[in-house]
Amino acid sequence: MTNSTKLAPAPVVDETVRLLTEHYVFPEIAEQLADLLRRRLAEGAYGVDDAEELARLVTADLQSVNGDRHLRLKHHADPVPAKQDGATLQAMRRDFDTSLGGAPRVQLLDGGVAVVELAxxxxxxEWAAEPLGAALTLASRARALIVDLRANRGGDPDTVAFVCSHLLDERTHLNTMHWRGGERREQSWSLPYVPGERFGGSKPLYVLTSDSSFSAAEELAYDLQQLGRAVVVGESTRGGAHPCKGWTVHPHLEVTVPFGRAVNPVSGTNWEGVGVQPDVPCAAADALDRAHALALARLAG
Known part of the structure; x- marks a missing residue:
């Protein structure tokens, strides 16, 4: 076994089925997937004693009906807390402490073009407002700005609104979350106030994406693109538009289940399954140079 904790697949699969049927944003698909997992368990498809292998097998089945990449059984090499979202928060905190709070690079390029990498x-x-506010304030004096999301795997929708608030002039409707059942909705707006200086809503803005950009990173790119505020440069993103929660079902396994779906007020839809499509398609490795060249040309014009 990869982990020392004994693995019994049946209780893990049974709890995954329970969480799926109680919380998944699409109840009909939840029932289909629950039937699939029960059948596969009865057939012996999950008869493994390795937590990482079980996570791979169950995740493949969870994503087999509608390709929802937020729906998964995640393996963690280190034991994870038993409380809801404990595993996610534990891993987040480690990454936060080693990435300067999620803004590992602020750089000034030739021609007064700034780069802020969010990764x-x-x-x-509540963690990120100070470091992100500092990074965006530092870049606010630039003539043009490139926001690099190529290595960003997602996060908090409130942080998306915070970043957008630095890049817009007026309070703006960004997104609406539709929760399971369809009756409860929650709008996301840019903020009327930000600490420090705004880059604002008129200077050239570019957002870099890759095929690894996911979830909240996709929302940031999509919101700014749909508003006509930013030019997206790079690759199509992974295509995950459903917010999710996590539950520990084994000391090394966490089930993540989407409980809502995003609807953009401009497009009336989202990026689920298709990803954010760049305005300027190019290889992710070339996106920074391409955006810098576009910014310089626009400034010169």
């Missing part, structure tokens, strides 16, 4: 994720706003 590896958009951390909870």
């Amino acid at each position: 590896p994720m958009l951390f909870p706003l």
Whole structure:
């Protein structure tokens, strides 16, 4: 076994089925997937004693109906807390402490073009407001700005709104979350006030993406693109538009289940399954140079 904790697949699969049927944003698909997992368990498809292998097998089945990449059984090499979202928060905190709070690079390029890299994720706003506010304030004096999301795997929608608030002039409707059942909705707006200086809503803005950009990083790119505020440069993103929660079902396994779906007020849809499509497609490795060249040309014009 990869982990020392004994693995019994049946209780893990049974609890995954329970969480799926109780919380998944699409109840009909939840029932289909629950039937699939029960059948596969009865057939012996999950008869493994390795937690990482079980996570791979179950995740493949969870994503087999509608390709929802937020729906998964995640393996963690280190034991994870038993409380809800404990594993996610534990891993987030490690990444936060080693990435300067999620803004590992602020750089000034030739021609007065700034780069702010937001990676590896958009951390909870109560953690990230200070470091992100500092990075964006520092870049606010630039003539043009490039926001690099190529290595960003997602995070907090409130942090998306915080970043957007630095890049817009007026309070703006960004997104609406539709929760399971369809009756409860929650709008996301840019903020009327930000600490420090705004880059604002008129200077050239570019957002870099890759095929690894995911979830909240995709929302940031999509919101700014749909508003006509930013030019997205790079690759199509992974395509995950459903916010999710996590539950520990084994000391090394966490089930993540989406409980809502995003609807953009401009497009009336989202990026689920298709990803954010760049305005200027190019290889992710070339995106920074391409955006810098576009910014310089626009400034010169």
